Amino acid sequence: MLYVILIKAFGQENMIKKDVIIIGAGASGLMCAIESGKRGRSVVVLDHADKPGKKIRISGGGSCNFTNMNMSHRNFISNNPHFCKSALSRFTPRDITAMLEKHGVEYEEREQGQLFCAKSAEDLTRMLENECNDAGVNIVLDCRVLDVKKADFFIVSTDRGIFQSESLVIASGGLSYPRSGASGIGHRIAKQFGLKLTDIRPALVPFIFHPEDRKIFSELSGISIEAAVKCNKMVFRGSILFTHRGLSGPAMLQISSYWKDGDAIVIDLLPDTDIYSVFMERQLVKSKIDMHNVLSGFLPAHLARVWCGLNIQSKPVNQYNEKELRDIAKQVHNWKITPESTEGFNTAEVTLGGIDTDELSSKTMESRRVKGLYFTGEVIDVTGQLGGYNLHWAWASGFVAGQYA
Numbered sequence: 395m396l397y398v399i400l401i402k403a404f405g406q407e408n409m410i411k412k413d414v415i416i417i418g419a420g421a422s423g424l425m426c427a428i429e430s431g432k433r434g435r436s437v438v439v440l441d442h443a444d445k446p447g448k449k450i451r452i453s454g455g456g457s458c459n460f461t462n463m464n465m466s467h468r469n470f471i472s473n474n475p476h477f478c479k480s481a482l483s484r485f486t487p488r489d490i491t492a493m494l495e496k497h498g499v500e501y502e503e504r505e506q507g508q509l510f511c512a513k514s515a516e517d518l519t520r521m522l523e524n525e526c527n528d529a530g531v532n533i534v535l536d537c538r539v540l541d542v543k544k545a546d547f548f549i550v551s552t553d554r555g556i557f558q559s560e561s562l563v564i565a566s567g568g569l570s571y572p573r574s575g576a577s578g579i580g581h582r583i584a585k586q587f588g589l590k591l592t593d594i595r596p597a598l599v600p601f602i603f604h605p606e607d608r609k610i611f612s613e614l615s616g617i618s619i620e621a622a623v624k625c626n627k628m629v630f631r632g633s634i635l636f637t638h639r640g641l642s643g644p645a646m647l648q649i650s651s652y653w654k655d656g657d658a659i660v661i662d663l664l665p666d667t668d669i670y671s672v673f674m675e676r677q678l679v680k681s682k683i684d685m686h687n688v689l690s691g692f693l694p695a696h697l698a699r700v701w702c703g704l705n706i707q708s709k710p711v712n713q714y715n716e717k718e719l720r721d722i723a724k725q726v727h728n729w730k731i732t733p734e735s736t737e738g739f740n741t742a743e744v745t746l747g748g749i750d751t752d753e754l755s756s757k758t759m760e761s762r763r764v765k766g767l768y769f770t771g772e773v774i775d776v777t778g779q780l781g782g783y784n785l786h787w788a789w790a791s792g793f794v795a796g797q798y799a
Contacts, residue, residue: 408555412436412532414799415550415559417579419446419533421785422771422792423565424522429796430561431529438532438557440550441575446526446533447519448574449567453743453785458515460494461487461789462782463507470787471651471777473592477751478776481759481790490789497521508781542583548766561766561799565792568745568772570596576739580773581748587764590750592775596742597651598784600642601659601733610704612638617694621645622665628652631665636697640733648780650736651746658732663701664692670723676711677719684708685722701729744784748775759795768795 414430416423419441431437445451450458462469465487467479491509494501499521500512511518526533534554541551548562566580581591603611614636622631623645632645641659649659669692676688686708689698702708705725714722736742749769753762759774761767770791778784 409549409558410438410555411558412438413559414438414561414563415440415548415557416563416565416799417441417539417550417583418563418565418567418771419443419535420449420565420567420771421447421522421788422795423563424526425789425792426563426565426768426770426796426799427531427533428522428525428529429793430563430799431526431531433797435561435799436530438534438559439526440534440537440539440552440554440557442536442538442577443575444535445519446535447515447522449571449576450519450522450785451515452571452574453515454510456515457510457512458518459504459508459510459782459785460501460518461490461509461786463487463503463509465783465786469779469781469783471597471746471779472751472775474751474775477754477756478787478790480756481787481794485790485793487786489793490786493525494518494521497524506781539579542586544587544764544767561768563768563770563795563799564773565770566773568748569594569739570742570745570772572739580769584749584753584769584773587761587767589753589761589763592747592750594745594747596736596739596744597746597777598647598743598780599650599736599738599741600637600640601646601650601653602640602735602737604732604734607731608639610700611636611640614697614700617697618643619663619693619697620665622662623649624660624662625649625657626652626654634661639737641731644780647743651777651779653733653736655735656732658730661729661731662727663729664726667692668723669726670720673711673714673719673723674716677714677716680712682710682712684710685714689726705729743780744777745772746777748773748777751775757794758798759791760798766799768799770795 413435414437416439499517502512537554543549550557564580615638618635630648633643635643686702771788
């Protein structure tokens with residue numbers, strides 16, 4: 395077996411013994427390490443990246459949306475919507491802001507309760523590194539995990555040596571952002587120990603049009619509007635952006651977490667305007683303005699022209715009857731698009747699904763099957779909406795695991 399071969403190669407006396415091994419130096423792994431270290435546990439964090447907090451550094455355009463003041467379990471998706479409640483109640487947005495304030499890291503609140511670093515996400519990762527140093531945590535970077543075994547203790551074989559511990563925490567993240575080093579190692583370890591996984595797919599991700607729609611809408615690339623989007627009984631308000639391949643923007647990213655292959659997305663192009671009333675007002679004065687020009691008063695002109703060309707025969711408003719105007723208004727408020735797919739894990743902000751929460755204790759994040767094995771963050775079947783919720787889940791789940799690992 396691989397770990398036996400490595401033990402022979404490195405020598406039993408060279409095995410590095412710790413109380414806790416954490417795989418993953420992201421938000422949840424570092425938070426877990428800090429809390430475990432504070433309890434006097436000897437902790438080592440292993441990561442294949444060259445810097446800790448790689449995903450933190452690039453999130454939020456480099457400013458890092460690290461939490462949201464409007465935190466609720468309702469902002470999370472899981473087969474068990476109650477699982478996250480315990481962790482969220484024990485580590486709140488105020489807890490992470492208190493840590494930032496302690497280190498003099500400035501932050502600011504933006505729309506809808508989102509908190510960002512005022513200067514750079516580097517300030518936040520530096521804070522985490524300092525907290526790890528204060529807690530006596532060792533961080534081993536450029537370290538590739540080769541094998542994980544458990545007998546009386548855990549043995550983690552790496553290309554930087556062999557590590558032994560009582561507790562093992564998997565904080566390796568999901569499959570999103572592979573360019574930042576994401577991999578499926580956490581899921582593989584879970585399967586190795588017999589834990590069930592839920593369906594896994596990309597979330598908070600842009601959509602791709604079917605080829606025929608791409609030909610029609612590619613010329614709209616760069617156009618952005620405020621809209622309301624609906625899919626599977628969920629509705630989100632916000633910006634949508636036409637790209638050369640499909641649709642993006644905050645509202646589209648939000649709805650992607652609830653979309654499945656073949657689903658139509660319903661878009662209200664003018665959620666704050668009763669466009670039927672506008673049409674009737676124009677008809678009363680016998681307006682001879684073409685419909686696409688009327689809609690251009692509320693939408694970007696190019697979008698209005700393309701939309702009319704696709705959905706209706708544009709002609710002067712006074713040439714439509716009342717039923718036709720009502721039908722057009724209905725289409726404006728309920729425009730259906732069925733994407734071909736999403737852009738996948740390469741551009742997804744998070745991974746939807748993961749380790750089935752039935753396998754874990756919501757109090758400790760410990761496996762119910764394997765004593766001493768913990769999971770935190772994105773690798774678990776708990777996925778937040780856009781707006782700082784996923785990073786907060788990382789903090790909260792890492793925090794509670796750190797109280798027990």
